[in-house]
Amino acid sequence: MEEPMMLDKTRVPVIVGVGQVTDTTSPPESARSPLQMMLDAARLAAADSGAGEALWGALDSITVIRLFADTVPRFASPFGKLVNPPWSVARRLGAQHATDLVYPPQGGDSPQVLLARACERIARGESQAALIVGGEALRTELAAKRAGLALQWGEDAPTLPDGLGGVKDMYTAEEEAHGMRSAIAMYALIGQALRGAAGQTVDAYREASARLFAGFAAVAKANPLATRRAGYSAEAISTLTQDNPYVGFPFTKLMTASAFIDQSAAFIVVSEARADELGVPQDRRVYLHGSAAAHDEWFVSERPRLDESPAMRLCAQHALAQAGRSLADVSHLDIYSCFPSAVQIACKELGLSPEDPRGLTVTGGLPYFGGPGNNYVTHAIAEMVQRVRGQPGSYGLVMANGGLVTKEAVGIYSTMRPEKSFVRESASLIQDQIDRMPKQELDHEPRGEAVIETYAVLHGKSGPERCVLFGKLVSTGARFLANTPGDAQTLATMQSSEGLGLRGQVSREGDINVFVPAS
Structure with a gap:
């Protein structure tokens, strides 16, 4: 001693x-x-x-x-x-x-x-x-x-x-080309992967995330140096409102830095x-x-x-x-x-x-x-x-x-x-x-039947703008990066329906890969 x-x-x-x-x-x-x-x-x-x-x-x-x-x-x-x-x-x-x-x-x-x-x-x-x-x-x-x-x-x-x-x-050039050059895109993709590993639905994951962060908000409420001291409840954090929209589905504004x-x-x-x-x-x-x-x-x-x-x-x-x-x-x-x-x-x-x-x-x-x-x-x-x-x-x-x-x-x-x-x-x-751990194999020009590994829908001021995803080719198991079609109906469907494991077809269109969900 x-x-x-x-x-x-x-x-x-x-x-x-x-x-x-x-x-x-x-x-x-x-x-x-x-x-x-x-x-x-x-x-x-x-x-x-x-x-x-x-x-x-x-x-x-x-x-x-x-x-x-x-x-x-x-x-x-x-x-x-x-x-x-x-x-x-x-x-x-x-x-x-x-x-x-x-x-x-x-x-x-x-x-x-x-x-x-x-x-x-x-x-x-x-x-x-x-x-x-x-x-x-x-x-x-x-x-x-x-x-x-x-x-x-x-x-x-x-x-x-x-x-x-x-x-x-x-970021890689390919990540950037597919609209993933942002923290919200990547952390939402990671969040969805965590959700999939835990076997949670979208609603269950969003509610669990809100409960988690309600504890943080309570600490901030008591901290005079905090910038948001409202002490938000889990319900307030998870509920979509004009002041609390999605910034990157499945995360709301009150779930982000x-x-x-x-x-x-x-x-x-x-x-x-x-x-x-x-x-x-x-x-x-x-x-x-x-x-x-x-x-x-x-x-x-x-x-x-x-x-x-x-x-x-x-x-x-x-x-x-x-x-x-x-x-x-x-x-x-x-x-x-x-x-x-x-x-x-x-x-x-x-x-x-x-x-x-x-x-x-x-x-x-x-x-x-x-x-x-x-x-x-x-x-x-x-x-x-x-x-x-x-x-x-x-x-x-x-x-x-x-x-x-x-x-x-x-x-x-x-x-x-x-x-x-x-x-x-x-x-x-x-x-x-x-x-020494292995890297994931990537297919840069994927074609054929595929499934979604993880995904996120990125939002702007007027609502959903782009769906970004990692997928796996059914034939080889190789990962690829892609976007879905950008029409309003597809983007809405990606938020209202389960997308993890969703099957579809992927192909190369110009500088990006496009995944079209099976109808």
């Missing part, structure tokens, strides 16, 4: 401060830019640590979670670009010693991954203090566009940040030695006891099963093992919740009940707390830090998800001081297992 006291304090990473900002009311002409939101969250984190602005001189590393404007083309901002976001943050905070300036690739997993990186650098003696921050002001941006305002949110910089390898596309919000969060991780120097109280200190990250087969259409995530399962196992804990030892959970299918597949892989009495979120989740682009998990970590502080000695698990149930990362948190040095497990320990 004496080993913890023998650890070199200069190499023991500890989270000392967290800060969160939510703005649901400021008019666009006076609301904050993403940069201003991030600065405010960082200052709250410094104050939370008890060290205040003395932290700025100690920082040697600043990471800014990638903005949605630099991630998704349709979210590109008309109000200018931050050329080097961490440099802009460092400049305004007076963090003149911060030379590790990181702007990582996209993904909701990135806050957890970058925290593990910061801890690893401290454990190796490469760093003593790091700030990780992110934020979005998409609510303000949308309001400003509608008001015809010309805001100035961009800033040039003398250097570019470290992009850690840069952005990698999440709420992106047009103004939110920012930050956390600060330092060495124990630096925490001592700065006078950080013991009751502020939270440790990352275990972490793991990996990705499933990168492209959704190449995964042999859409209702499974080996990366979720293996990352959770490895993070818990590193922490020396089991899932039963965990008191607090936050499961990434951009769509019901993200939570459902996590429950399946972790062996969690959707009605787990611990609850599956500490914030209220992306549909109700808010879905600030790639930065939600920074909020989840900040809230988890507060939870374990409030129950000293307890453990919390954060499961982060990036892409399309693609990139997974898990962190285990506690106020308990670790008994061993922090080691960031090599990603290859998990990734090699996943990479």
Whole structure:
């Protein structure tokens, strides 16, 4: 039991401060830019640590979670670009010693991954203090566009940040050609696959998804930082109304991440030695006891099963093992919740009940707390830090998800001081297992009799617009991507009748495959 006291304090990473900002009311002409939101969250984190602005001189590393404007083309901002976001943050905070300036690739997993990186650098003696921050002001941006305002949110910089390898596309050209280049398309396809594996009807699945998310909405109702605090019932979440239409059948609007919000969060991780120097109280200190990250087969259409995530399962196992804990030892959970299918597949892989009495979120989740682009998990970590502080000695698990149930990362948190040095497990320990798994065979120009494997109907403002599907050829078993005919009757039928296992004929028409259901 004496080993913890023998650890070199200069190499023991500890989270000392967290800060969160939510703005649901400021008019666009006076609301904050993403940069201003991030600065405010960082200052709250410094104050939370008890060290205040003395932290700025100690920082040697600043990471800014990638903005949605630099991630998704349709979210590109008309109000200018931050050329080097961490440099802009460092400049305004007076963090003149911060030379590790990181702007990582996209993904909701990135806050957890970058925290593990910061801890690893401290454990190796490469760093003593790091700030990780992110934020979005998409609510303000949308309001400003509608008001015809010309805001100035961009800033040039003398250097570019470290992009850690840069952005990698999440979609194949064939997925894009068939209208699947969206999270709603892919998560709906995954949801339908989960439904099929569970033997549920469409109505039963939608109602189960609504019950699941009603629990999230209840947590958001009690969270003053949440953006939707109505405490929606399962009935309200599942019932189709003008304000709650399908966005991608079988999911309604209230089952999807709420992106047009103004939110920012930050956390600060330092060495124990630096925490001592700065006078950080013991009751502020939270440790990352275990972490793991990996990705499933990168492209959704190449995964042999859409209702499974080996990366979720293996990352959770490895993070818990590193922490020396089991899932039963965990008191607090936050499961990434951009769509019901993200939570459902996590429950399946972790062996969690959707009605787990611990609850599956500490914030209220992306549909109700808010879905600030790639930065939600920074909020989840900040809230988890507060939870374990409030129950000293307890453990919390954060499961982060990036892409399309693609990139997974898990962190285990506690106020308990670790008994061993922090080691960031090599990603290859998990990734090699996943990479050895077989890919799904695809037929790019399918013809003949086929059955639907999974499907979704994508909606626009005026209703259903396109049915996207994965199918299997009866003759070979090969998977193909396709659309149904786009007429109103076919689209309506795909929503009113069971489509899983539906037979029909598939053929190539121009650049896409078309599946015509048997009459």
